[in-house]
Amino acid sequence: MRSLNYPVVIVNFKIYIESTGKRGLELAKLAEKAYKETGVCIAVAPQAPDIRLIAENTDIPVLAQHIDPMTPGAGTGAILAEAVKEAGAVGTLINHSEKRLTLADIDACIKRARQVGLISLVCTNTPEVTYATAALNPDIIAYEPPELIGTGIPVSKAKPEAVTEALQLVEKINPHLPVLCGAGISTGEDVKKALELGTKGVLLASGVVKAKDPYKILVDMAKACL
Amino acid sequence: MRSLNYPVVIVNFKIYIESTGKRGLELAKLAEKAYKETGVCIAVAPQAPDIRLIAENTDIPVLAQHIDPMTPGAGTGAILAEAVKEAGAVGTLINHSEKRLTLADIDACIKRARQVGLISLVCTNTPEVTYATAALNPDIIAYEPPELIGTGIPVSKAKPEAVTEALQLVEKINPHLPVLCGAGISTGEDVKKALELGTKGVLLASGVVKAKDPYKILVDMAKACL
Amino acid sequence: MRSLNYPVVIVNFKIYIESTGKRGLELAKLAEKAYKETGVCIAVAPQAPDIRLIAENTDIPVLAQHIDPMTPGAGTGAILAEAVKEAGAVGTLINHSEKRLTLADIDACIKRARQVGLISLVCTNTPEVTYATAALNPDIIAYEPPELIGTGIPVSKAKPEAVTEALQLVEKINPHLPVLCGAGISTGEDVKKALELGTKGVLLASGVVKAKDPYKILVDMAKACL
Amino acid sequence: MRSLNYPVVIVNFKIYIESTGKRGLELAKLAEKAYKETGVCIAVAPQAPDIRLIAENTDIPVLAQHIDPMTPGAGTGAILAEAVKEAGAVGTLINHSEKRLTLADIDACIKRARQVGLISLVCTNTPEVTYATAALNPDIIAYEPPELIGTGIPVSKAKPEAVTEALQLVEKINPHLPVLCGAGISTGEDVKKALELGTKGVLLASGVVKAKDPYKILVDMAKACL
Known part of the structure; x- marks a missing residue:
């Protein structure tokens, strides 16, 4: 399973x-393992130096955490779309x-991702920014109110009306554009609530990475998608 | 040969x-191969997604092109010192x-590099900035006037007095701190001139990466160090 | 004449x-003087330290070149919306x-501008970005392909189809949102062409600021709006 | 009294x-008024839009909060050294x-400030950065541990050994370079302690700006300098 399908649970490994x-x-x-047990798509977004290691040794979709908008050339320290693609990523987060x-x-990163065959997932922070991002035509949007990131207070429960508003605005531009939500997601119930609101899944990090039993959480989240 | 020794030729792979x-x-x-033929230290600085690939499959020093000053935690898209270290880098460029x-x-990156056991190589753009950088106590400095980068006009010939001034200023702070020069370096003769000025080697990119015969250039540069 | 009306010629004073x-x-x-002679709205965007000087001594709309998204508080070196408003600006460029x-x-700057009663004019670089910006609901958009800025090659003649595309995309979001174009505008004819394409005016800089006879150019541009 | 003399109390107006x-x-x-009562130099650093207003209506030294390193030309939204100079500033904070x-x-801002006749005051965050900054040869340095800024816990009491270390490092480069300290300074006693450590004064903000009676605090601080 190398490409994304929905519903999806995306785990951002951060640093x-x-x-x-x-x-990692x-x-x-x-x-x-959780994907194999449940059949639900689980993707991971490791740090750039770890993309190849994880892509070569697992069979789940790997996303970069970031690409730069640059084309090949001079650009020391940048993350080139071609480099993450060749390392095995199928897509990339943009604008976390x-x-x-x-x-x-x-805009340039979405175009660069498309050029090299990477899925573009753009993160947004407000309904208005989500609306604007839909106009840029990325492959996926993840709406994450920054004030909830890392708090354990799930966006799907704390701000359901904002998620709904974001979804409605995106629909005006492109009803087929998948929208995820994120921030504070740490249980299967949070995921279930997110799907009920109309999202196609979740983007999360500490809820899994810092969990005592990440496997259990992942299975719970995946099962909430069934 | 995993650690740097001098004189050194460092090839920045850029993007x-x-x-x-x-x-890469x-x-x-x-x-x-050029190192094995000549015994002269040649190091490479690949993009972050390629560090592990190159470190695992060669026996020369690998440097990251950049690290972020952050400690482990939240920091999507950042390059963590621990991650490049574990991927096999022995050091990192900073401030290219x-x-x-x-x-x-x-300042924070130099300290982070030291914490995790990475060599810190800070790039500078003027003699004054080189002097200031010496005060931050990195492991190596590479002085590169930006107006010459990528031009093929070698700093060692076009601005010898600026290289000398940078070296003199560094000496006032720490006479044992190795200083390289870079910008426009593309032949063994450019390297020779750089060493004659008192540098401990060169940092270069397109002169090798874009060369028709990179191996020949590398051997020429290494021999200029003997 | 303190508020903007259309068609408008906006002169960015840059630095x-x-x-x-x-x-300035x-x-x-x-x-x-050109406004008084022609009745056409001409606005100016001076540097932050000059806003009050110009607002107090002229009777045309003054825009800031930039505001920061911050609210009052700690933020050394930032440009606060309240400060440019009190200095006499009626609006601000955003994202030049x-x-x-x-x-x-x-998104935050547009909201801040609205909070303090400043007109928000957001600059954009591609039709897609213009579309996205319309979704953020600013008061005005100025579409400026960066590759033409400062060239004297007018966007209205060199890229009419891109201007048209940008206008059509904005109309899908909000048909009442005024769109200007800019980049390379230096004659009355360039302005005329811009209006024929459906824009509400132009944003320009060197075409007037660096002109031998700025007054003559301004009158020509204003007359092209009649 | 238009130029700085020491000891000095500098009030950063922030936003x-x-x-x-x-x-402001x-x-x-x-x-x-506090300066006239005590004879001690008190300078203020207002926001860019307010520099001219304050410089024209008071007789104390006015500093900009920031300049950009650019020379006159294209550079929308930047703060040009020439513009703040002409508006009446005698100097500028750099790198707050x-x-x-x-x-x-x-490095470029210090050189630009000198070119146009502005005093350059560079802020630093660690003893090492203070040492490095001295090598760049600014006119004044203000050492401010960021973790104490805005806390009311005075650097002069909470970190006297760090202030001393910073002073000793600067002295190795240039014994005549005035060093201030800042962060958490809110009473005359904090100022007194700062001078006892060997600084030439203080840089502060909320301690005066947010005070119930700013005049009283300013007089207390000025008297602590006598």
């Missing part, structure tokens, strides 16, 4: 030590709240 | 397509002219 | 020495190609 | 509403913790 290097690979293997991009660069 | 992924590994293998950092972050 | 301080005030007075903002910050 | 526009002018007039600059830009 947590628990998801760096070999520990172990966590990705737990995600793979911890890596905000200019509007011009989001 | 050139010629040095991305498998092509091939180029690194040519660098390794294409990835300028705040002064506070350069 | 040209010809439009700094007293010379003189240029603004020429713009005021020389001051690109994150998508989240554009 | 507090209490120090914006006319309220009133606060500056209190600072002027709320407006961090790249090392290359700090």
